[in-house]
Amino acid sequence: MMRSLKKIITLLAMTVTSCVVFAQDKKVEMADTMRSNGRIYVVVAVVITILTGLILYVVRLDRKMSKLEREN
Amino acid sequence: MAEAKNYMYKSWWKIASVLLLLYTFTAGFLLEVPRLPALQETIRNLYFHVCMWFAMMILFTVSVVNAIRYLRSFNLKYDIYARHFAVAGIVFGLLGYTTGAIWASYTWADPNKPAINSFSSIARDPKLIGAAIALLVYFAYLILRDSIQDMDKRARISSVYNIFAYAMLFPAIWILPRILPSLHPGNEGNPALDVKNDISGNMRMVFYPAVIGWTLLGVWITTLKIRLSLLKEKKMIS
Numbered sequence: 001m002m003r004s005l006k007k008i009i010t011l012l013a014m015t016v017t018s019c020v021v022f023a024q025d026k027k028v029e030m031a032d033t034m035r036s037n038g039r040i041y042v043v044v045a046v047v048i049t050i051l052t053g054l055i056l057y058v059v060r061l062d063r064k065m066s067k068l069e070r071e072n
Numbered sequence: 073m074a075e076a077k078n079y080m081y082k083s084w085w086k087i088a089s090v091l092l093l094l095y096t097f098t099a100g101f102l103l104e105v106p107r108l109p110a111l112q113e114t115i116r117n118l119y120f121h122v123c124m125w126f127a128m129m130i131l132f133t134v135s136v137v138n139a140i141r142y143l144r145s146f147n148l149k150y151d152i153y154a155r156h157f158a159v160a161g162i163v164f165g166l167l168g169y170t171t172g173a174i175w176a177s178y179t180w181a182d183p184n185k186p187a188i189n190s191f192s193s194i195a196r197d198p199k200l201i202g203a204a205i206a207l208l209v210y211f212a213y214l215i216l217r218d219s220i221q222d223m224d225k226r227a228r229i230s231s232v233y234n235i236f237a238y239a240m241l242f243p244a245i246w247i248l249p250r251i252l253p254s255l256h257p258g259n260e261g262n263p264a265l266d267v268k269n270d271i272s273g274n275m276r277m278v279f280y281p282a283v284i285g286w287t288l289l290g291v292w293i294t295t296l297k298i299r300l301s302l303l304k305e306k307k308m309i310s
Contacts, residue, residue, distance in 0.1 A: 048097050
């Protein structure tokens, strides 16, 4: 259980960082072609952070439930 | 414990949900979208606002299926399933309604007039009224179910009501808005699915994964609540 959870968290962290890296890579060329007022990647980073926080919360809730179910 | 091998305890679909949502939130903001007047960048709301309604429909469908399963087997477990899926559906419906209100106030409202003037025409929109009716019908389901003390009676009455509520959902959000003039897109066909008028083909690359991701998130939260309820039930019996 612990091992699989660690795997999931690593996977999540890697996905998020890859997104951020991806964002920084393209910032220069994309910002002016895609939008006249760029900086959309800032928004993406913020939204992803919030999403990750919420998901981690649900994951923790899930683990707590599993623990409770094992004890009963 | 036969319950342990249930899908609720598997993690692959939870991981899938997380990955799909992460994809939605990045690709949803970064991918090219059609440039349409009035809509502009708000077309990206397709990945969020519309998905709320899709998730709501799917969750309500799961709820009614479980209500029927209860009526066929009289196993109280299915009544608990039906109740929690309905609650999750309502949550997604409310989110869809709220996001729609925000979206409409920037795309439907006339910027040259005071907001209150546009409000009267927006609030009159049949799609909004239909959605409000559908949600109110489901609120009534919760009130009805939670006001009955006797467990079997509660399960039976609320399961039957659940089927009626589901039957009401279709005229309220699918049929009535289509036969009345509405500002909401998709009156002549299916909103968000019409490649010719509403969206471009590559928006589907994000839209369908988004629908699945949001729905799975709703199911995940629902299963947590179901597990809590089943645990409570077990404690009460023992």
